[in-house]
């Protein structure tokens with residue numbers, strides 16, 4: 252190491268030796284000690300808007316409702332002025348909450364675009380196969396767009412949206428909410444500041460958690476890749492995106508192994524039945540019992556459109572378990588999504604990343620290990636430990652967020668600011684970078700199916 256290089260490391264070494272081993276602190280104190288920004292969301296380009304950005308919500312389900320809630324909490328920044336959803340219960344609830352007139356409530360996304368423009372922008376939170384068509388129409392009519400991930404189920408559609416965004420000059424933000432979680436923002440700040448020296452490699456784990464896997468990718472909307480998208484896109488485009496963002500360079504090559512090993516007919520226990528409500532002999536010992544998950548534990552109930560009167564819930568849930576996919580045996584579904592997969596990525600700057608997606612874990616929350624030339628970081632979405640090689644000192648800090656990592660509303664705010672000021676620089680998750688991280692996922696799926704090493708080229 253040259254004297255110049257050594258001198259440039261001294262402030263960092265001094266900062267790190269000033270802290271004690273294993274002390275747990277919050278981010279602001281850590282940031283102060285290490286010379287990082289204390290408020291990760293403070294953006295000098297954000298400013299009060301002259302009027303709220305007006306929005307049409309397309310898809311008033313789970314995600315759409317969360318994004319619309321931003322308007323309820325921040326009425327000077329965003330206003331939902333129209334809604335489209337074929338589900339009357341959801342449409343009416345949304346319209347009631349946001350004071351939307353009946354003539355601005357639509358049965359389906361197509362009707363939104365039949366007349367003159369209704370608002371500044373649209374939020375598209377429909378099921379995966381219904382992203383690209385409304386997005387292309389919206390761009391053609393001059394709307395800015397906030398688009399749920401995945402951008403689209405095929406590479407061709409993703410590229411078409413990118414091309415249309417460029418041609419129309421409209422803004423397209425993609426809901427890669429991880430980029431807005433305190434955990435990943437802090438990680439990014441550490442890396443950008445050079446606190447572990449030069450980035451060499453990383454390992455990243457997405458532990459889906461076994462019941463979450465059964466709910467979404469065995470029984471739920473994403474169980475079959477042909478009707479939705481391959482799980483590497485549906486679930487893990489967040490991960491390819493966050494890995495690419497942290498590495499800060501383009502991916503060159505991708506390689507993937509993975510398969511569906513457990514949730515298959517062959518593993519259906521003796522005495523099990525088509526539905527958990529059919530008198531299944533092993534219902535009481537099965538970790539995937541729908542009666543246990545939904546009725547007794549009352550988990551993941553947002554899929555059932557429950558009435559406001561909670562005394563009616565038991566009967567409504569039981570009826571749903573007898574009639575919908577959520578009551579079916581996890582070993583007798585038409586699912587094809589892998590329940591475990593591993594992806595290796597080589598980036599243009601020589602950094603390598605190893606990513607695993609695992610269904611069979613008892614916990615949720617991404618796990619990260621990042622290796623640098625001067626130190627390493629390990630984290631689990633709730634805490635970090637930064638270790639510096641020279642001093643051997645370790646610094647740990649913790650954060651508390653909501654169940655979705657705390658990124659949803661900060662993401663909406665950045666998008667609203669970008670639309671309100673017509674400034675794409677405000678988007679942390681713009682369409683160009685998002686399409687590239689989707690291409691990494693498409694390449695991984697090709698590699699898994701064909702046992703090849705795939706190139707990634709935008």
Ligand SMILES: NC(=O)c1ccc[n+]([C@@H]2O[C@H](COP(=O)([O-])OP(=O)(O)OC[C@H]3O[C@@H](n4cnc5c(N)ncnc54)[C@H](O)[C@@H]3O)[C@@H](O)[C@H]2O)c1
Nearest residue numbers: 310311312313314335336338359360376377378379399426
């Ligand atoms: N960013 C994230 O972290 C994240 C998390 C979960 C889901 N998602 C994605 O968000 C999207 C929505 O997922 P969700 O969990 O909210 O699903 P959901 O089923 O709760 O909501 C989708 C809504 O779209 C409506 N819809 C269906 N057809 C329509 C049409 N023709 N016109 C208008 N609306 C229509 C449905 O009735 C439903 O209310 C999916 O693409 C999903 O992959 C993103």
